[in-house]
Amino acid sequence: MRETRPNQLAWHETLEIHELVAFQSVNLMRFKHAAPEVKDRMLQALYFQTIKDLEQNIVDLLQYYPKAQEAGERGDSYRELDEGYYAGSLLGFAKSSVKNYAAAITETATPQLKNLLANHLTKAIQCHTKIFNYMYERGMYPAYNLDRLLKHDREMAERALRFRN
Known part of the structure; x- marks a missing residue:
């Protein structure tokens, strides 16, 4: 059925x-x-x-x-959209950076470059986490x-x- x-x-x-x-x-x-x-x-x-x-x-x-x-x-809590816009823009950039670095690593054969990209990916993930936490703690990103x-x-x-x- x-x-x-x-x-x-x-x-x-x-x-x-x-x-x-x-x-x-x-x-x-x-x-x-x-x-x-x-x-x-x-x-x-x-x-x-x-x-x-x-x-x-x-x-x-x-x-x-x-x-x-x-x-x-x-x-019903209202947040000023300008602040949310800027934070959301930064979060979108960080998210795209994580995706772009992850994709670039899969296309890399040179070990030194792969390590560099992996380090950059880690920083991008940390950046995303900080921005997300900033937004979440201020009620700008009610993820749950x-x-x-x-x-x-x-x-x-x-x-x-x-x-x-």
């Missing part, structure tokens, strides 16, 4: 969408801020196309939030409260969509 799919997202789907919305919202604001400063018309056109695509991506993904499973207690995490995503995404420079 086949299992019927519930009318909600699986946990892992919810968390993947959270990662995508958070990452794209932070970068959408960054790109909107940077685009007017770009002087080369072709490059600026690429920025504007990327902005348009990210806006649509976020709108598309947010449609799935009502299907996210509810978990944990609901929290899915409802608050998704609420924060929505706030950040809506702010990114409204942002005009």
Whole structure:
């Protein structure tokens, strides 16, 4: 007998969408801020196309939030988004650094370079941990409260969509 799919997202789907919305919202604001400063018309056109695509991506993904499973207690504490934006941007960078170094190590045959990259990976992991702890301790990253995490995503995404420079 086949299992019927519930009318909600699986946990892992919810968390993947959270990662995508958070990452794209932070970068959408960054790109909107940077685009007017770009002087080369072709490059600026690429920025504007990327902005348009990210806006649509976020709108598309947010449609799935009502299907996210509810978990944990609901929290109403509000955090200033600017502080969260900067911390989230730093966290996203650290996370990408960990992934990039891990991938680079698998492509490296030279022992000295592999050791150097492994040392850099360790520093990137430590950096990520410090930034995560900073955010978690200040309520900016409610990692263990899915409802608050998704609420924060929505706030950040809506702010990114409204942002005009």
